[in-house]
Structures are given as C-alpha cells and as structure tokens.
Amino acid sequence: xxxxxxxxxAWRRRGTAFAGGWREFAKHRSGLVGLGLLVxxxxxxxxxxxxxxxxxxxxxxxxxxxxxxPSWDFLLGTDRAGRSVLxxxxxxxxxxxxxxxxxxxxxxxxxxxxxxxxxxxGRWVSGGLMRITDFFLVLPSLVLAIALSTVLERGxxxxxxxxxxxxxxxxARLVRAQTLTVEARPYIxxxxxxxxxxxxxITKHVLxxxxxxxxxxxxxxxxxxxxxxxxxxxxxxGDPDPMRPSWGSMLRSASLDxxxxxxxxxxxxxxxxxxxxxxxxxxxxxxxxxxxxxxxLREG
Amino acid sequence: MSDILIPTExxxxxxxxxxxxxxxxxxxxxKIGGGLLSFALVIVLGxxxxxxxxxxxxxxxxxxxxxxxxxxxxxxxRYGLDLPLWRQFLKYVGDLLHGDMGTSYVFNVPVTQKIxxxxxxxxxxxxxxxxxxxxxxxxxxxxxxxxxxxxxxRVSTGVALTLWSTPTFWLGMLLMAATTGLFPTAGxxxxxxxxxxxxxxxxxxxxxxxxxxTLVAVTYAQYxxxxxxxxxxxxxxxxxxxxxxxxxxxxxxxxxxxxxxxxLPTVTLVFLHLGFVIAGAISVETVFSWPGLGLLTFDALRVxxxxxxxxxxxxxxxxxxxxxxxxxxxxxxxDPRVRxx
Numbered sequence: 345x346x347x348x349x350x351x352x353x354a355w356r357r358r359g360t361a362f363a364g365g366w367r368e369f370a371k372h373r374s375g376l377v378g379l380g381l382l383v384x385x386x387x388x389x390x391x392x393x394x395x396x397x398x399x400x401x402x403x404x405x406x407x408x409x410x411x412x413x414p415s416w417d418f419l420l421g422t423d424r425a426g427r428s429v430l431x432x433x434x435x436x437x438x439x440x441x442x443x444x445x446x447x448x449x450x451x452x453x454x455x456x457x458x459x460x461x462x463x464x465x466g467r468w469v470s471g472g473l474m475r476i477t478d479f480f481l482v483l484p485s486l487v488l489a490i491a492l493s494t495v496l497e498r499g500x501x502x503x504x505x506x507x508x509x510x511x512x513x514x515x516a517r518l519v520r521a522q523t524l525t526v527e528a529r530p531y532i533x534x535x536x537x538x539x540x541x542x543x544x545x546i547t548k549h550v551l552x553x554x555x556x557x558x559x560x561x562x563x564x565x566x567x568x569x570x571x572x573x574x575x576x577x578x579x580x581x582g583d584p585d586p587m588r589p590s591w592g593s594m595l596r597s598a599s600l601d602x603x604x605x606x607x608x609x610x611x612x613x614x615x616x617x618x619x620x621x622x623x624x625x626x627x628x629x630x631x632x633x634x635x636x637x638x639x640x641l642r643e644g
Numbered sequence: 645m646s647d648i649l650i651p652t653e654x655x656x657x658x659x660x661x662x663x664x665x666x667x668x669x670x671x672x673x674x675k676i677g678g679g680l681l682s683f684a685l686v687i688v689l690g691x692x693x694x695x696x697x698x699x700x701x702x703x704x705x706x707x708x709x710x711x712x713x714x715x716x717x718x719x720x721x722r723y724g725l726d727l728p729l730w731r732q733f734l735k736y737v738g739d740l741l742h743g744d745m746g747t748s749y750v751f752n753v754p755v756t757q758k759i760x761x762x763x764x765x766x767x768x769x770x771x772x773x774x775x776x777x778x779x780x781x782x783x784x785x786x787x788x789x790x791x792x793x794x795x796x797x798r799v800s801t802g803v804a805l806t807l808w809s810t811p812t813f814w815l816g817m818l819l820m821a822a823t824t825g826l827f828p829t830a831g832x833x834x835x836x837x838x839x840x841x842x843x844x845x846x847x848x849x850x851x852x853x854x855x856x857x858t859l860v861a862v863t864y865a866q867y868x869x870x871x872x873x874x875x876x877x878x879x880x881x882x883x884x885x886x887x888x889x890x891x892x893x894x895x896x897x898x899x900x901x902x903x904x905x906x907x908l909p910t911v912t913l914v915f916l917h918l919g920f921v922i923a924g925a926i927s928v929e930t931v932f933s934w935p936g937l938g939l940l941t942f943d944a945l946r947v948x949x950x951x952x953x954x955x956x957x958x959x960x961x962x963x964x965x966x967x968x969x970x971x972x973x974x975x976x977x978x979d980p981r982v983r984x985x
Contacts, residue, residue, distance in 0.1 A: 479685055482968045484923055484960055485923070490945060494950075495694060574813075574814075575812070595811075604817050612814075616810065
C-alpha cells in the first residue's frame, strides 16, 4: 500500500474537521431546527414551478373571488384580485430568498475586502477605510437604501444593490478585527520571511483563517437582509411586476387593498409569518455555527 | 437594518480607546471634529445621490404627465439644473449653510419649513418609545442575565429575538387589525378635539399608543440582549465575590455593584443604535400615518420629490451623527476608566 498523497491527507483532515464541527452543531437543537426549516423552505421555493402553475399569479387569469376567506379550493384564501394567497406566498419566497442571499453576499464581499485590506496594509489605508466604515456604520442604512432605490430604476437589482451597499460596515469591522489577530501570529511572519507577497499572504493565509467567521456573519446577516427587502418593498421600492411578488410587496398590496380594515387576516398573516420563520431560522443556525467556531461561547 | 448581534459585540470590544495626554479638551475636539467631518460627508452624499446618479430629475418630476420641452427647460432653470455640476454643488452647500434646502416640488413650500413642521411628532414618538424600550430592555436584561439559563431567561430572550425578527410595519399592521376600534390608527389628533392643552395632549397620547407599542416591540430586544451579556460578563468579576463575602444580600450585590458597571456599554448603545430606531420610525409612521419625518420621507418617495427626500436624508443622517458624538462624549463622563488613563 502506497502512502496517501499530501492532497488526499489534506482532504481527509478537512473531512474529520467537518465531521467534528457537525457533531458540535448537532448538539444545538435550535440550530438543527433552524437548518431543517430552511432546507424545507428553500426546497419549496425551488420546486414552486414544478408543484404549482405560475399562471395563478396572473391577475387576469385569477379564478377565486375577491378577498375570500380560506376554503378547500384556496387553503389560505384569496387576495383582492382573486389570486390564491398560498400560491403568492410560495412564489414570493423565491424573490425574498434570492434578494436576501445575493444582497448578503454582496455586502459580505465588500465588508471582507475592506476589512482585510484595512488590517493588512495598516497605517493610513486602515485609518481612511475605517473612517469611511464608521461613517456608513452610523448612517441610518434604511434612509440611505431608500435614497439609492429612489434614484435608480425600480427592480430586484436595485433592491439588492441598495441593501448590499448599505449593510457592509459591521462585516468590515469584524473582519478587520479578526485579520489583525491572525496577522499577529508567527506563521504569517514566516510566510513573509519566505518571500510571500501581499496577495499570497492575503489569499493563502489570512483569507482561509477569517472565512469561518465570515461564514457565520453571512448566516446571521441574511435574516436582516430579508427584513430590509420586505421594508423597502413595503415602501413601494420593489419590483412593480405582479408576476414577481415578494413577501414585502405582498404586504404592500395587502395594505393597499385595505386588508387591515376588512380584517383579511389570511392575507396579512402568511407573508409576515414566513419572514419571521426564515429570519429566526437564520438567526438560530448562525448562533449554533458561532458556538461551533468559537469555543469560548460554548456553555461549560 | 444592521444586525444587532454582531455590531453589539464589536461595540463592547472597541469602546472608545483611552486618550493619551492632551486630556479632556483634545478628546472633545477630536470627537466633535470627527462628527463635523461625517456631517460634511453626509452633505456631499446627499448631493451626489440626488444629482449625479442616473435618473433625470425633471423626468422624475414630470413622470406620468405630458410635458413640452419648453416646460421642462423652464423647470430646469427654476431649480438651477441647467448650471454646471460644480456650480450646482456650490449653490447647494451655500444654501444649506443658510438653512435653505430648496423648495419641495410637490408641496411648493421650502423644504426646511416642511421638515420643521414634521420634526416634533417624530421627536415625540422616537423619544417616548426609546425611553420605554430602554427601561424595558434594561429591566428584562438584568433579570434574565442575573438568572442566566432560568425559564425567565429563556422565555424572555426568545420573545425578544422573535419580535426583533419581525418586520416593523407588519407588526404595526397586525396590532391595527387586532385592536380595531380601540385606538385611532391614523394621524396625530382628531380635528374635532377641543383646542385646550389638556384635551389635545390626551388625544395625542391616544393616537400614540399603537405606534409606540410597535416601535418599542421591535427595538427593546437589542437593549435587553446587550444588558444581559454585559451583566453576564460582570458576574465573573472578583469585586462581586468581595461584595458577597462582605455578607451583602444577593439583591444588593446586583443593584449596587453589578448593574451600575454593566450599564455602561448599554447606555452608549442607546445612542449608537439610533439609526436602527429611525429605520423603525419610518415604517411605523408610514403604517400609522403619523405625521413625522418618516411619513414625510415616504410621501416624498411616492411622488418623487427629490429636494424633500434630500432634506429628510440630510436631517435624519445628521441627527444620528449628532447623537453618536454625544454618545462618545457621554461615555467619557460615565466611565472614569476612560478618563483616568
């Protein structure tokens, strides 16, 4: 039997680490529950075109009555135009989750780059970047996001941009702090002494060390991105196309159709509960991941 | 919009660093200077956002309305949009320093006048809600932190996290639907209320109930969680053991020793998270038609009133920056450790 190659060894080591991490994660019941809920919701959103008919979103082809309460035909009742609220909620998951994920990726990418660059180069680069970060950190991000989505064309892209460009500062500060602790370790000095350039040190040594933290941060941030999306859509900055609803734009329609006054709870509750469940799931998974990666947080 | 769980720990870890030499004056000047610089950035950002980004202002104004080229040219002249960009910027800054933020396209009154009218309802709503939410958060946070892991801790932390995950405007709509008829759901006062002070105040309070509950419900969680974690951090400290060894009752140890120290990070947080509260206020005011700056932002947004949006942006962002400088200064007064070093 030949000795395993270094690559195979590395993969085996990663496998062991992953299994260990999973065991630690599995100890957190809330984390598991959150993960399970998220898997189910994402699957439902992905399978929406298979298990339902998109034509149901078309107001001209709606079959139900106006604001009908739940019945066997429409399990969650209908909206003003006679569309099924269940169908709307299901299809909205696609937009809300997409915006949540992509906006978070954008914001985390910006935050990670700024954080690492600031910590790695130090001196005036750090001073300048952190000054900008602190500025954006205190700025009310919803106000800025509103301003951005006003001047750009309405649509999903704009919402993603508005959320991504306004929510990166916490990530930048976190990554900077982590990078500083990583760069103080001897192996970075060794890499530099062996002639490693800035790019080499950053991509091969610093980035892998801060990625776990970035990952946790991403999980926690998706929830707030989804809430931001719903708020912006509710304020009327979302995609105006009724064939592409999100949970926020559903609630906007519910408000415009005076669902509150009529007492159409079947129209009001599903989108809000959906947002709540998704956000809470992301928070629970994020907190469980946090304690996997940060032994200090484990209860002794 | 910011994630409370992360910046919170950051704030705790990176409390204002102790200043060397120079002392109080230098510290105050640095903080005020930083605040002024941030405010200047807000002004520049306000200009860039609304003038330079794509989207023709006159097009936005005449959206859905037929307009001849002459009308559009006249509009451009009237709002100074035919000048080169740098002249526009100089005029904008000059006007702003004179307290002139332009004229609202829609209301046709000076933006400053409109903002002045709408400022006090927001201050009232945000002020009262913040007071209640801080008191509630501190009390719940102290109780749950002191008995960490108890049923009270688990339930109250769970409730706080759930409320915090809920979109503000949705919670408002639910409250409105659940209490139909009990409370007014729009505006500041009824028009037929007698004009004397007492009836007016009572009516405003009646109108404020639902918006305040909504705003408190979505904001108190952050104070509770920070108070809780900060108290837990203090609980391992030696001076508490000393206090207990002196024979103080548990209650006294908590009230006289642990809580005052744990309070510090939380107090500064009240100011630091004002941006979050303002985001909540925009949603709440929109849902309950509360005639404040948030509703004004929403109205301006609906009709594409750019000068008004620019004005609310500068004022809201400026207020948050001001509060942050105040927080930095307050922190120094409150925490002798920062002062001494």
